[in-house]
Amino acid sequence: MKQSRSSKYTSSARAAYAQKSKGPSGPARRHSNPVNLPPREPRVELPRNQRVVTGFHALREALAVRPKAIEKAWFKQGWESSADLKDLHQAMVAKGIVIEEKSSNLLDKVISSNQGAAAFLSKGPELDWNLLAEAKNSTVLVLDGLEDPHNLGAILRTSWLIGVDAVLAPEDRSASLTATVHKVACGGAEHVPVERVVSFHNPIEELKKNGFWVFGLSHEGTQSIYDLKIPEKVVWCIGSEDKGLRTTTEKLCDELVFLPQASAAASYNASVATAMALAETRRQRSHQKD
Numbered sequence: 001m002k003q004s005r006s007s008k009y010t011s012s013a014r015a016a017y018a019q020k021s022k023g024p025s026g027p028a029r030r031h032s033n034p035v036n037l038p039p040r041e042p043r044v045e046l047p048r049n050q051r052v053v054t055g056f057h058a059l060r061e062a063l064a065v066r067p068k069a070i071e072k073a074w075f076k077q078g079w080e081s082s083a084d085l086k087d088l089h090q091a092m093v094a095k096g097i098v099i100e101e102k103s104s105n106l107l108d109k110v111i112s113s114n115q116g117a118a119a120f121l122s123k124g125p126e127l128d129w130n131l132l133a134e135a136k137n138s139t140v141l142v143l144d145g146l147e148d149p150h151n152l153g154a155i156l157r158t159s160w161l162i163g164v165d166a167v168l169a170p171e172d173r174s175a176s177l178t179a180t181v182h183k184v185a186c187g188g189a190e191h192v193p194v195e196r197v198v199s200f201h202n203p204i205e206e207l208k209k210n211g212f213w214v215f216g217l218s219h220e221g222t223q224s225i226y227d228l229k230i231p232e233k234v235v236w237c238i239g240s241e242d243k244g245l246r247t248t249t250e251k252l253c254d255e256l257v258f259l260p261q262a263s264a265a266a267s268y269n270a271s272v273a274t275a276m277a278l279a280e281t282r283r284q285r286s287h288q289k290d
Contacts, residue, residue, distance in 0.1 A: 051121040051189075052179040054114045056084050061187025062119055063091055069123040072098040076107050076116040085116050092119075111179050118179065127166045127193040133210040135165065138233045139281055140207060142200060142214075143169045144249045145240035146270055151175070153184025154271035155238075160188035162278040168203055171196045204252045207235055214253045216245050217273055221258035225277060228257055230284045236277050241270050 050071060053062050062070060073092055079085040079101070092099060097119075107114050132138055141164055146152055152175040159167060175181060182189050197203055204214055215228070216237040237253055239245035244267075250256060259268060259276055268276070 049122070051124055051177055051182065052111060053119045053121055053182045053189075054111055054117065054179045055183030055186065056088065056115060056117075057186035058182045058189070059088060059117060059119055060091075061190050062121060063088075063095065065187075065190040066121065066123060067095045067097070069121045070095075070097050071120045071122050072100060073117060073119040074100050074102045074107060074111075076104045076114075077101050078104075079116055082116060088117055113180060113183055115183075124177070124189065125191060125193040127195045129206070132165060132207070132212075136232060137285060138212070139164045139278065140212065140235045141167045141274065142204065142235055142237040142249070143167060143174065144200070144237060144245050145170060145174050145243070146238070147173065147175050148241055148270070149175045149178050149180040150184050151241065151269070151271045152177075153181040153188075155274050156181070156185040156188035156192050156194070158188075158271070158275045158278055160185070160191040162282050164192055164278065167192055167194045168197055168200065169194060170200070171198055200249055200252060204235065207233075208254075216250055216253035216256045217259065217277060218245055218250065218256040219258055219264075219267065221256035223255065223257050224260055225257045225280055226260065228255075230281050232285075234281060236274070236281075238270055238274050238277075 053059055059073075070092070075085060075089060079089060089099065104116070107116070107118065111118050132140070139162070141155070141159060143152070143155070146155075146169070156167070169175075177189060177194060195203075208214065210233070212233040212235050213231045214235040214237065217225075217239065237245055237249055239249075245253075245256075259273055261268065267273075
């Protein structure tokens with residue numbers, strides 16, 4: 001009689017196969033780790049209500065300006081191989097800052113563009129409204145819905161170097177002070193207070209009462225910024241990257257002014273437009289002193 005297909009797998013053959021497939025601790029598992037994959041990184045959450053600062057320039061400035069606000073710092077494993085990281089590590093140890101070592105994979109996962117180190121700060125520059133009221137010369141920025149962290153970082157860097165006293169930004173739909181912002185700002189975030197507001201109406205009206213004139217940058221402006229005599233106390237309103245100033249913000253301005261350009265087919269980047277306005281403000285004030 002012809003043997004059936006299944007009859008050749010006898011009970012003795014099955015037992016031999018089972019014995020062969022057993023390892024030192026029992027049957028082989030289908031989901032073993034034959035390629036020795038590295039263990040998964042533990043889940044790490046960033047501390048709440050703290051600023052995450054990255055970038056060598058930003059970290060050095062934070063260490064110089066407000067070392068007591070640095071709660072702790074993370075360094076990648078193997079930081080000893082980098083001269084910049086060694087110098088930064090030594091400076092933080094000298095200040096008594098708590099340092100934790102993390103893998104490069106974990107740092108890259110939770111903090112982008114970290115350059116191998118990050119610091120967590122509990123405090124930052126605070127806006128003093130009394131100083132604004134008493135100042136003879138002062139510049140304030142109103143950022144009406146900027147969402148690109150690179151733009152915000154570049155604006156803070158320029159604001160620091162030009163001497164801006166405060167930045168106002170909406171609580172919603174605008175870039176926050178992320179690690180990327182701090183890196184691009186290169187230390188500017190340690191010098192220029194950024195205050196979040198629900199609405200611009202009350203703060204701008206308060207600034208007007210204290211002698212500020214409010215100007216909005218807009219292609220619909222009737223006067224070039226280079227024809228404008230910029231007052232001693234000024235607020236510059238900058239619109240979002242794609243929509244410009246909102247109508248509600250335009251109505252708060254004393255006047256809309258434009259930046260001359262060779263073509264009307266495009267517009268200046270928000271951070272570039274801000275830098276141009278601040279540079280002209282600085283130029284006019286320097287001439288007023290002469």
